[in-house]
Amino acid sequence: MSVSRPSAVQVGNQIRWRDGLHIIVGIFGGLVRLRDVVGQDVEVLVGTLLSDPTFQVVTGGDPRIPLAPAGLIDDLPEEAVTRARWWEEHIVEVLRGYGIDAEPEQEPRPEYDPHTTSLRQRELAKVAELAELGQPVALSTFQRLRHKYAARGL
Template identity: 40%
Template sequence: MRKPSRPATVGVGDRVRFAGQVQAVLAVSARAVTLTDEDDSLRDVPLAVLLGDEDFEVLNSPVRPPLPPVSLLDAALPGRAREKALWWEGHVLEVLHGVGPHADGEAGPRPEYDPA
C-alpha cells in the first residue's frame, strides 16, 4: 500500500513511471493526462488513476517552459490530425532542445541535435 503523501505535480514535458513504463506527459487537464511511450502511442489516463497508481513517480521535469496544452488541439483538430501534430511536436522539441520527449532522463542530445 502506498504511503500517504502530498499529491504529485504533473506537467507537460514531465517523464513519469506509470504501470511499469516510463512515459512522457504530452497534455494535462483537470480530468486526464495524455501520455506517450517509446512507440509514440498516445494514451489518455484519468488523473486520479495516474496519481493513484502504486508505481507512479515523476522522474524528471523539463527546465524549459511548457508548450500550450494539447486540449487546444482537441478543440481545433480531428483525432488523426492531432496525433500527427503531436508526433511533429516531439521532433521539433528535439531540434530545439537537443533531446526529444521520449529520451531517457540521463540521455544527452544526439550529436546532430546538440544545441552546443
C-alpha cells in the same frame, strides 16, 4: 481562462507508474498520454495519475506549456494537424534535445544537447537543418513558433 499543466506532469517527463517506466508524450485536456519502454501508449486522467501512490517523476520534462482546450485541433483539416505536429517535433527537439518519439534512454544529438549548447545555438542548428531538408525558415519565424508553442502548446 488559461489552464496550466500541474508542474509534476509535463511532456517529456519520465515517470514511474504502477509497474513500469513511462514517458509523458502528450497532455490533452484532462488526459495524459504515456508511452512505456516497449512503445505501447496508454491514456490516463491527470487526477488519477497524480493521486496514484505509485506515481513518481524520474526525470524532468519540457518547460511548462499551457494546455490547449480539449479537442481544439480535432476540427482542423488533417493537413494542418500534420503540419502542426511536424513543427512540434522540431520545436520540442530544440527545447529538450530530442524529439517527442525518442526513446527514454536516447541521448540528444550534440547540436541539440541543452547541457552543452545554448537555446540560440540549438535554434540556429535547427534552422540550418531545415534548410538542408529543403524546408528553409527564418530564425525569427522559428523563434515566433517556439514562443507560441511555449505559451499555448500545439
